[in-house]
Amino acid sequence: QSVLTQPPSASGTPGQRVTISCSGSSSNIGNNDVYWYQQLPEAAPKLLIYKNNQRPSGVPDRFSGYKSGTSASLAISGLRSEDEADYYCAAWDDILTGRVLFGGGTKLAVL
Amino acid sequence: QVQLQESGPGLVKPSQTLSLTCTVSGGSINSGGYYWSWIRQHPVKGLEWIGYIYHSGSTYYNPSLRSRVTISFDMSKNQFSLRLISVTVADTAVYYCARGSTTVIWFDPWGQGTLVTVSS
Numbered sequence: 001q002s003v004l005t006q007p008p009s010a011s012g013t014p015g016q017r018v019t020i021s022c023s024g025s026s027s028n029i030g031n032n033d034v035y036w037y038q039q040l041p042e043a044a045p046k047l048l049i050y051k052n053n054q055r056p057s058g059v060p061d062r063f064s065g066y067k068s069g070t071s072a073s074l075a076i077s078g079l080r081s082e083d084e085a086d087y088y089c090a091a092w093d094d095i096l097t098g099r100v101l102f103g104g105g106t107k108l109a110v111l
Numbered sequence: 112q113v114q115l116q117e118s119g120p121g122l123v124k125p126s127q128t129l130s131l132t133c134t135v136s137g138g139s140i141n142s143g144g145y146y147w148s149w150i151r152q153h154p155v156k157g158l159e160w161i162g163y164i165y166h167s168g169s170t171y172y173n174p175s176l177r178s179r180v181t182i183s184f185d186m187s188k189n190q191f192s193l194r195l196i197s198v199t200v201a202d203t204a205v206y207y208c209a210r211g212s213t214t215v216i217w218f219d220p221w222g223q224g225t226l227v228t229v230s231s
Contacts, residue, residue, distance in 0.1 A: 035216050037158075044207055044221040045158070056219065088158055092216055099173045100160035100216050 004028065004089055004103035011109040017077040020106045022089030024070050028101055032092040034072040036065055039086040039105075048087070049074065076108075084110045113138040115208050115222035123202075123229050129195040132185075133208030133222060140189050141166060146211030148218065149182060149193045151204040159204075163215060164191055171215075203229045 005023040012018040022034065036049035047056055049065035052072065064075045072091075076083055089103040119131035133147070140147065149161040162172035164182045172180045181194040195202060205226050209218040 033214070033216075035218075037218070044224050045218070046221070047217065047219040050217055090158075090216055092214075096174055099175075102158035102160065104157060 003093065004091060004101050006087075006089060006103040006106045008104065009107045009109065011111055012076075012079045013111050014079055014081065016079045017075060018079060018108065019076075020074045020087050020089075020108070022072045022074070022103050024072075024091060024101075026070055027095045028070075028091040028093040029067065029072055030070040031094055034065065034067050035090045036063075036074045037088045037090065039088065041085070045088060079110055081110050084108055113210060113220060115210065115220060117206060117208050117222045117225040119206075119225060119227070121226055121228060123198055123227060124231050125199055125229055126197055129193070129198050129202060129227055129229075131193045131206055131208075131225065131227070132190050133192070135189050135191070135210075140184065140191060141186055144213070146215045147182075147184075147191045148209045148211050148215070150207045150209055150218070150221075152207065152224070153204045161193065161195075163211060198229045200229050203227065 033051045037045040038048045039045040052067040053065040062078045066073045086105045086107050088105045093099050093101045114136045116134045123129045143166050145166050146163040148163040152158050162182050164170045170182050179196045184191050205224040207221050207224045209221040
């Protein structure tokens with residue numbers, strides 16, 4: 001079971017705004033930046049959000065990241081069919097000597 | 112534009128060693144400031160970070176895998192490699208290589224991934 005907790009699924013209709021949560025603790029999200037990755041079907045994950053709320057070039061501004069305390073969230077506005085994918089949060093965890101942690105992933109369905 | 116491509120056997124027997132190579136094109140693996148990582152994805156979704164090798168050659172591994180993992184460079188071929196010993200069926204996964212930029216966790220780009228099945 002992942003230390004970063006995400007809901008297994010989420011859904012929305014085209015044009016809607018959906019949010020995906022990621023819950024951690026003081027040793028990871030509470031003390032480090034959060035990253036989000038999008039994994040389209042049959043593809044490798046792709047960086048979507050870095051350092052909590054920054055978008056790499058080429059990522060539409062429909063995607064937004066937020067962090068507060070030991071939780072983070074990804075918001076997708078103006079939902080489109082091509083947004084149907086798995087979404088993963090990630091953060092460094094300071095416990096013991098440290099490691100990268102991924103959330104369990106959220107499968108987003110566009111109905 | 113930097114691209115990464117994994118290669119290696121798709122089937123490994125239990126107790127044997129898994130060996131994969133990541134070939135980097137469009138840029139030098141010797142460029143400063145990058146963390147060259149391996150990440151795997153188990154059949155039921157979960158992503159697990161394995162470790163990285165820094166451009167200086169220093170390595171860092173996930174504590175849960177540290178006793179079985181080695182990541183190394185082959186600078187002459189612009190490649191880095193993963194070696195995982197004493198594999199079990201729990202090591203069956205899609206293995207990705209990725210470049211960490213600025214920070215370890217900033218994985219961009221990723222390779223396409225290669226499925227490794229551990230089975231007798």
